[in-house]
Amino acid sequence: MSNIITIAGQKGGTGKSITAVNLATSLALSGKKTLLIDCDPQACSTQWCGIKDLDYKCDITWVLSGRAKVVDAIVNTRIKCLDIMPAEFNLFQVALKLAKNSGNEKILRFFLKDVEDDYDYIIIDSPSSYSFLSVTAMTAADWLLVCMSVHHNSIEDFHSLLRMVKYIRTTHDVPLKIAGLLFNRCETKKQIESFMKNQNLSDVKKLVYNTFIPNDVAIKNSRKLKIPVVLHDIKSPAADAYLRAAEELHFFFK
Numbered sequence: 001m002s003n004i005i006t007i008a009g010q011k012g013g014t015g016k017s018i019t020a021v022n023l024a025t026s027l028a029l030s031g032k033k034t035l036l037i038d039c040d041p042q043a044c045s046t047q048w049c050g051i052k053d054l055d056y057k058c059d060i061t062w063v064l065s066g067r068a069k070v071v072d073a074i075v076n077t078r079i080k081c082l083d084i085m086p087a088e089f090n091l092f093q094v095a096l097k098l099a100k101n102s103g104n105e106k107i108l109r110f111f112l113k114d115v116e117d118d119y120d121y122i123i124i125d126s127p128s129s130y131s132f133l134s135v136t137a138m139t140a141a142d143w144l145l146v147c148m149s150v151h152h153n154s155i156e157d158f159h160s161l162l163r164m165v166k167y168i169r170t171t172h173d174v175p176l177k178i179a180g181l182l183f184n185r186c187e188t189k190k191q192i193e194s195f196m197k198n199q200n201l202s203d204v205k206k207l208v209y210n211t212f213i214p215n216d217v218a219i220k221n222s223r224k225l226k227i228p229v230v231l232h233d234i235k236s237p238a239a240d241a242y243l244r245a246a247e248e249l250h251f252f253f254k
């Protein structure tokens with residue numbers, strides 16, 4: 001059975017896509033069979049993995065609209081243990097239609113049953129804010145890894161995420177839990193400690209990953225080149241941090 005983890009976070013630009021791509025790649029590099037699902041019409045994860053629309057016929061839009069099976073929308077990447085279910089901009093149109101019925105928020109979870117025995121990890125990249133697609137991505141998972149920023153997040157954001165977890169657990173009867181808080185664009189541990197204290201988040205301190213992702217120009221370069229940073233520049237501080245964060249994640253699930 002896979003560990004299904006959605007990379008969550010309310011604010012745009014907190015690093016959900018870069019985290020989804022690089023954690024999935026790091027897990028695959030360590031031999032864990034991993035599926036990365038792009039559940040965002042911005043398709044950042046798809047682009048970051050260098051997947052072009054010529055590389056596939058079906059994507060997540062086909063799956064959610066019932067026109068393709070999950071297995072038909074899975075594409076191999078250049079990394080041996082990493083597959084991806086890509087997305088395209090037209091995902092947003094299907095989402096608008098499906099959003100009319102809240103029962104549809106469980107669709108991805110339902111379809112993933114077909115492949116949950118084929119992977120060690122399924123990592124889902126979700127859009128910001130609370131839209132049909134972000135709720136669908138969270139409902140599909142058993143775990144959330146929350147992308148945090150000492151510059152953006154606040155206690156209100158965190159509490160609204162907890163309210164969303166509660167909504168999903170009760171409405172869809174899924175055992176969704178938080179697997180950890182991963183800080184991005186952060187320079188020191190002290191910064192995180194004082195953030196947690198100032199934001200009155202001390203009671204969830206134990207969820208914070210030891211590893212944090214530093215601000216690193218290698219990330220911008222890897223985006224331009226459409227290669228995960230852990231492949232583009234394995235010696236960069238960001239790559240080193242993502243490899244360690246993947247180890248921490250794997251240790252949690254062992």
Ligand SMILES: Nc1ncnc2c1ncn2[C@@H]1O[C@H](COP(=O)(O)OP(=O)(O)OP(=O)(O)O)[C@@H](O)[C@H]1O
Binds near residue numbers: 015019044128186213
């Ligand atoms: N640690 C970092 N160092 C340097 N640049 C970063 C870092 N983290 C994120 N970025 C930059 O910030 C931008 C936003 O990151 P990303 O796309 O992962 O955020 P997101 O949370 O997925 O955004 P959205 O909510 O729009 O989906 C990226 O273009 C990336 O280049």
Ligand SMILES: [Mg+2]
Binds near residue numbers: 018040127
């Ligand atoms: Mg994103």
